[in-house]
Amino acid sequence: MAIRKAIPEDQEGIKSLLDQLEYPGTEKFLATNIKRSTERPDEALLVFEEDDEPYLYNHKILAFISLHFIPQITLEGYFARISYYSVDQDARSGGLAGNWKRIVI
Numbered sequence: 001m002a003i004r005k006a007i008p009e010d011q012e013g014i015k016s017l018l019d020q021l022e023y024p025g026t027e028k029f030l031a032t033n034i035k036r037s038t039e040r041p042d043e044a045l046l047v048f049e050e051d052d053e054p055y056l057y058n059h060k061i062l063a064f065i066s067l068h069f070i071p072q073i074t075l076e077g078y079f080a081r082i083s084y085y086s087v088d089q090d091a092r093s094g095g096l097a098g099n100w101k102r103i104v105i
Helices: 008-020 030-039 096-104
Strands: 002-005 043-049 061-071 078-087
Touching (some): 008 030, 008 061, 008 078, 030 043
Antiparallel strands (some): 061 078
């Protein structure tokens, strides 16, 4: 399994996960939102693929996480806020959360 930055070609896999969360109609704007998320330095959109060779783009996306980094006025550095997080219904309870924590935190 591999965690990598999302790219526009991940739209169908991410859409499938959003459909499982009952977010219909995302195909109208999802490509634009993915592209924006990959271009902004204060955002990160990561996907978790079922294979260890990232960027082959033919692997099933098992999960995604959308992060936003917020500067803090009273502290050094940034806070990271999780905006969206989804795991494929067939991959839940499979230990993916531990892998996210290892990479993201």
